[in-house]
Amino acid sequence: MTTEIEKELETSEAVLEKRRNFAIISHPDAGKTTLTEKLLLYGGAIHQAGAVKARRDQRKATSDWMEMEKQRGISITSTVLQFDYRDFQINLLDTPGHQDFSEDTYRTLAAADNAVMLIDAAKGLEPQTRKLFEVCKLRQLPIFTFVNKMDRPGREPLDLLDEIERELGLQTYPVNWPIGIGDRFRGVFDRATRTIHLFERRSHGSQEAQETVIELGDPKIEDHLEKDLYYQLKEDIELLSELGAELDLPAVHAGEMTPIFFGSAMTNFGVKLFLESFLDYGLPPRGRNSSLGVLDPTYPDFTGFVFKLQANMDPKHRDRVAFVRVCTGKFEKDMVVNHARTGKTIRLSRPQKLFAQDRAVIEEAYPGDVIGLNNPGVFAIGDTIYMGKKLEYEGIPCFSPELFAYLRNPNPSKFKQFQKGVSELQEEGAVQILSSIDEFKRDPILAAVGQLQFEVVQFRLLSEYGVETTLEPLAYSLARWVAGGWAALEKAGKLFNTLTVKDYWGRPVLLFKNEWNLQQVKEDHPSLQLNSIAPVGSGVQPQS
Numbered sequence: 191m192t193t194e195i196e197k198e199l200e201t202s203e204a205v206l207e208k209r210r211n212f213a214i215i216s217h218p219d220a221g222k223t224t225l226t227e228k229l230l231l232y233g234g235a236i237h238q239a240g241a242v243k244a245r246r247d248q249r250k251a252t253s254d255w256m257e258m259e260k261q262r263g264i265s266i267t268s269t270v271l272q273f274d275y276r277d278f279q280i281n282l283l284d285t286p287g288h289q290d291f292s293e294d295t296y297r298t299l300a301a302a303d304n305a306v307m308l309i310d311a312a313k314g315l316e317p318q319t320r321k322l323f324e325v326c327k328l329r330q331l332p333i334f335t336f337v338n339k340m341d342r343p344g345r346e347p348l349d350l351l352d353e354i355e356r357e358l359g360l361q362t363y364p365v366n367w368p369i370g371i372g373d374r375f376r377g378v379f380d381r382a383t384r385t386i387h388l389f390e391r392r393s394h395g396s397q398e399a400q401e402t403v404i405e406l407g408d409p410k411i412e413d414h415l416e417k418d419l420y421y422q423l424k425e426d427i428e429l430l431s432e433l434g435a436e437l438d439l440p441a442v443h444a445g446e447m448t449p450i451f452f453g454s455a456m457t458n459f460g461v462k463l464f465l466e467s468f469l470d471y472g473l474p475p476r477g478r479n480s481s482l483g484v485l486d487p488t489y490p491d492f493t494g495f496v497f498k499l500q501a502n503m504d505p506k507h508r509d510r511v512a513f514v515r516v517c518t519g520k521f522e523k524d525m526v527v528n529h530a531r532t533g534k535t536i537r538l539s540r541p542q543k544l545f546a547q548d549r550a551v552i553e554e555a556y557p558g559d560v561i562g563l564n565n566p567g568v569f570a571i572g573d574t575i576y577m578g579k580k581l582e583y584e585g586i587p588c589f590s591p592e593l594f595a596y597l598r599n600p601n602p603s604k605f606k607q608f609q610k611g612v613s614e615l616q617e618e619g620a621v622q623i624l625s626s627i628d629e630f631k632r633d634p635i636l637a638a639v640g641q642l643q644f645e646v647v648q649f650r651l652l653s654e655y656g657v658e659t660t661l662e663p664l665a666y667s668l669a670r671w672v673a674g675g676w677a678a679l680e681k682a683g684k685l686f687n688t689l690t691v692k693d694y695w696g697r698p699v700l701l702f703k704n705e706w707n708l709q710q711v712k713e714d715h716p717s718l719q720l721n722s723i724a725p726v727g728s729g730v731q732p733q734s
């Protein structure tokens with residue numbers, strides 16, 4: 191006879207097995223919005239492709255603080271999209287399209303269990319994809335590669351595989367293989383079932399693609415596929431089996447091998463096959479490092495952490511939302527939880543589920559899900575909330591900024607608002623704040639990955655806090671945290687062409703003008719232990 195506890199455990203394992211969570215990494219224009227939309231179309235979350243874009247446009251029309259989005263036609267914010275497919279519940283953690291906001295993407299990857307690397311068949315790996323791949327590698331995320339835009343002239347598939355292996359050091363395993371390319375792209379061959387999937391083009395792919403599935407070797411193939419494409423395919427299949435590694439799931443889950451899919455998001459070719467395989471091969475919610483060791487998702491008490499804060503998503507209510515990744519246990523509305531950083535208890539009374547810009551109050555959530563909580567200034571990025579035994583999750587790291595500028599408030603009567611605005615925007619992760627070690631230089635130094643982050647900060651300080659500010663750019667382009675600490679820095683003595691500053695937590699940071707300066711200091715002073723990534727959250731308290 192099974193006991194109640196055993197039954198509960200079985201249920202929670204079954205729930206976990208049917209949950210998948212992922213984020214898409216790509217270079218702008220590779221087709222992320224299009225693929226997202228098509229995944230939602232197959233998931234039945236929307237009925238006609240175009241809805242996500244329409245929502246995006248609608249948001250552009252209604253949001254005021256995101257006036258910048260409208261002016262520039264870019265998407266700055268990111269949300270979470272939840273949909274069902276087969277009996278799976280899927281969480282797609284959407285990330286901003288513009289590379290100036292990649293800090294936001296880095297943090298979102300901290301909450302993801304899988305990553306989908308989307309590449310343009312004609313362009314192969316691009317800078318933003320490489321950068322984001324590095325973050326995935328740090329977390330050993332399983333990476334699924336979707337080679338998009340096969341309906342246009344592109345590079346040789348084998349050449350793309352080779353590039354991924356060489357440059358990213360990932361083993362590749364093509365799960366399917368393209369039949370033709372460009373105008374002659376007819377579909378894909380699914381290697382697991384040895385079937386040919388041929389698609390019909392529909393205008394703009396607004397509905398699911400019609401597909402014909404034929405077994406390899408079926409004589410009917412002649413009615414559907416040109417001879418030369420068929421012979422080419424047979425040749426390719428042979429070559430693949432001669433070359434090829436077997437699909438090694440443990441290696442996929444360890445982020446060492448990437449399953450590869452070919453398709454065209456715009457015409458829907460290959461999207462469904464991709465989704466199906468992703469559900470089969472993707473990782474369910476996994477354990478996470480905490481002060482109690484790696485906490486398995488079957489741990490019974492509710493725990494989660496904040497990976498992203500967002501202000502004023504709804505212009506009608508000037509609210510702030512904290513996005514929490516549920517790690518263990520069951521989340522229930524109105525739950526009273528502990529907030530690890532402050533030791534306070536908090537009632538989670540209006541949890542929200544977010545679908546693009548729509549919200550619905552949720553009653554419960556499970557590991558792998560993301561919930562949106564109202565944040566009246568309580569939460570900061572990396573915060574842990576928990577029930578039961580006290581614990582804290584490993585923090586979300588800060589990544590090296592590349593642009594630096596003093597932020598000045600020329601109007602002394604606005605000092606208070608200025609301070610409040612700067613500290614709230616820092617907590618929200620809109621920008622990193624550094625400060626000079628010179629007592630007399632009290633203006634904060636804004637540190638960002640992209641220029642647009644500065645513009646957003648200035649825009650929001652003016653529109654939300656009523657403070658007009660000016661910027662004075664600093665001629666540095668790299669930041670490194672000094673893991674050796676202040677003592678190592680003092681021992682190293684005077685360093686040329688660098689600026690010593692401290693971060694929000696009072697830790698030493700060195701700014702460098704260029705890579706060359708950095709290399710020199712690294713070689714001359716190994717004891718400084720320069721890091722491009724620094725932990726935040728767990729155990730680190732801001733210095734007052």
Ligand SMILES: Nc1nc2c(ncn2[C@@H]2O[C@H](COP(=O)(O)OP(=O)(O)OP(=O)(O)O)[C@@H](O)[C@H]2O)c(=O)[nH]1
Pocket residue numbers: 216217218219220221222223224225265286287288338339340341342453454455456457
């Ligand atoms: N031919 C072709 N075009 C595509 C395909 N997928 C996307 N596109 C086009 O590529 C362009 C960029 O697509 P988006 O989906 O907006 O790309 P994105 O990556 O979200 O772009 P950002 O918002 O800049 O990050 C659009 O004009 C799409 O219509 C595809 O499979 N084939």
